Amino acid sequence: MFHTKNLFLRRPRHRIIAAIILSLLVIGCVITVDALLNDDPAVKITTDAPATHSLLVPPLLEPSIEDGIAHYQLDLGRSSHDFDQAQLTPTIAYNQESLLGPTLHLYQGDQVVIDVTNHLDEDTTTHWHGADVPAEADGGPHSVIRPDETWKAEFNVIQEAATLWYHPHLKDHTAEQVYRGAAGLMIIDDDNPTSSQLPSTYGIDDIPIILQDRDFTKDGELDFTLSNKGKGFFYPYLTVNGTLDPYINVPAGLVRLRLLNGSQARLYKLSVDSGRMIMIASEGGYLNQPIAMEQIMISPGDRAEIIVDLSNVDRLNLLDVSFGRVLELRADRALTAVADPLPSTLNTIEKIDPNEVDHSREFVFEKVGKGWGINGQQMKLARTDDVIQFGDTERWTLRSVSGSHVFHVHQTQFQVLERNGHPPEPYEQGWEDSIFFKGKDTVVILARFNTYINPDIPYMLHCHILDHEDTGMMSQFKIVNHPERIEGST
Numbered sequence: 339m340f341h342t343k344n345l346f347l348r349r350p351r352h353r354i355i356a357a358i359i360l361s362l363l364v365i366g367c368v369i370t371v372d373a374l375l376n377d378d379p380a381v382k383i384t385t386d387a388p389a390t391h392s393l394l395v396p397p398l399l400e401p402s403i404e405d406g407i408a409h410y411q412l413d414l415g416r417s418s419h420d421f422d423q424a425q426l427t428p429t430i431a432y433n434q435e436s437l438l439g440p441t442l443h444l445y446q447g448d449q450v451v452i453d454v455t456n457h458l459d460e461d462t463t464t465h466w467h468g469a470d471v472p473a474e475a476d477g478g479p480h481s482v483i484r485p486d487e488t489w490k491a492e493f494n495v496i497q498e499a500a501t502l503w504y505h506p507h508l509k510d511h512t513a514e515q516v517y518r519g520a521a522g523l524m525i526i527d528d529d530n531p532t533s534s535q536l537p538s539t540y541g542i543d544d545i546p547i548i549l550q551d552r553d554f555t556k557d558g559e560l561d562f563t564l565s566n567k568g569k570g571f572f573y574p575y576l577t578v579n580g581t582l583d584p585y586i587n588v589p590a591g592l593v594r595l596r597l598l599n600g601s602q603a604r605l606y607k608l609s610v611d612s613g614r615m616i617m618i619a620s621e622g623g624y625l626n627q628p629i630a631m632e633q634i635m636i637s638p639g640d641r642a643e644i645i646v647d648l649s650n651v652d653r654l655n656l657l658d659v660s661f662g663r664v665l666e667l668r669a670d671r672a673l674t675a676v677a678d679p680l681p682s683t684l685n686t687i688e689k690i691d692p693n694e695v696d697h698s699r700e701f702v703f704e705k706v707g708k709g710w711g712i713n714g715q716q717m718k719l720a721r722t723d724d725v726i727q728f729g730d731t732e733r734w735t736l737r738s739v740s741g742s743h744v745f746h747v748h749q750t751q752f753q754v755l756e757r758n759g760h761p762p763e764p765y766e767q768g769w770e771d772s773i774f775f776k777g778k779d780t781v782v783i784l785a786r787f788n789t790y791i792n793p794d795i796p797y798m799l800h801c802h803i804l805d806h807e808d809t810g811m812m813s814q815f816k817i818v819n820h821p822e823r824i825e826g827s828t
């Protein structure tokens with residue numbers, strides 16, 4: 339047999355055939371490795387047994403008011419968290435939490451100062467994801483906080499009630515710092531009268547749900563992997579606010595869940611196993627009307643607020659297609675519930691008129707070099723990719739040449755004009771700062787840039803699959819003065 343093979347290879351044509359077969363085998367191998375990487379290792383939890391851990395709820399941080407200014411302090415440092423491993427898992431967290439950070443409570447109209455102190459021995463930044471703030475206060479990769487330094491973010495809360503979040507945004511290291519535990523929610527409140535008719539007692543009937551997948555080494559340390567391939571890296575264990583297999587006691591009525599996908603690359607497809615699931619808010623605020631949903635898809639960086647109903651059930655499970663049970667909600671009749679029904683109108687979103695567009699751009703997401711890029715380029719701190727005139731309304735076409743992506747833009751909340759030539763589904767008709775699109779999708783969005791100017795510091799736009807972001811899929815834009823428009827005049 340061996341001899342025959344050798345004979346076969348001795349002839350040039352046969353050598354070529356052998357080379358082709360060999361390279362096919364190698365390609366086969368690469369495909370297998372890639373498929374393995376994208377293969378979902380999720381450890382599924384069934385609903386047969388009750389959930390095992392009480393859900394951790396990050397504390398709510400109210401501002402301290404000094405001279406009319408709402409002041410918040412964040413301290414990022416080393417910590418450790420009980421993930422049910424043989425020993426405590428080293429993490430990083432804000433304000434001495436074991437993981438994550440407090441939920442910042444902001445109020446529309448407030449003048450805000452947030453001091454962020456870095457107690458780590460590495461650089462970091464803190465970005466307010468979804469917030470409409472000046473570039474110098476945005477916390478992007480240019481606002482590096484060195485060890486033992488404090489960075490001051492000053493801005494006014496000019497946007498409506500919404501669920502935003504904060505996380506480090508250090509160039510090439512966002513995925514790792516978020517994964518190790520540095521992230522938190524921001525809740526903006528306003529005096530929208532419907533707010534008072536919705537469940538809004540934090541931690542009781544208004545629950546933050548931060549979804550993150552993780553993996554552990556056998557010593558109980560966090561096992562981090564950054565992948566420049568495919569969809570990014572998926573981990574096998576789901577943590578909800580850092581809790582594995584959680585439950586929470588809630589009133590026997592309407593309960594609001596503020597969902598945040600704080601994962602590196604995973605999408606979640608969520609549903610409930612009894613009663614209704616009603617979406618009330620997208621990323622930048624309330625939808626116009628509540629929308630009943632069978633399933634809600636939430637991509638990395640994305641938020642959604644939903645209402646679930648425990649009026650007629652003792653328990654209800656929030657489920658994900660990959661992980662099975664995400665959270666078990668147990669009705670506790672001793673807690674007071676918000677009376678049904680939900681308000682039928684939640685918001686009045688002014689539609690951005692396509693006729694007001696001043697400028698159009700296209701952003702093409704693709705493989706570039708050893709990682710990913712936008713419009714053929716990998717992220718470079720020293721290069722400004724786009725310059726926008728203050729006051730302009732822009733129409734952006736987003737498409738992908740390779741892979742699926744989550745487009746995210748800083749500073750502005752946009753509206754989806756169309757997806758693949760069709761108007762967006764009702765649940766995509768609200769304010770958004772991130773949007774998922776598959777390989778063949780084309781998404782067109784409209785955005786206004788009428789709040790801040792900074793000719794020096796750029797804002798980011800990028801893919802929120804953090805493996806993609808950290809391997810180059812990010813670009814920068816500045817908002818500059820328009821000769822006929824003055825900042826703050828709109």
Ligand code: C2O
Nearest residue numbers: 467507639746798
């Ligand atoms: Cu959630 Cu540029 O970030």
Ligand code: CU
Nearest residue numbers: 466467468748
């Ligand atoms: Cu952001």
Ligand code: CU
Nearest residue numbers: 743801803806
């Ligand atoms: Cu991407």
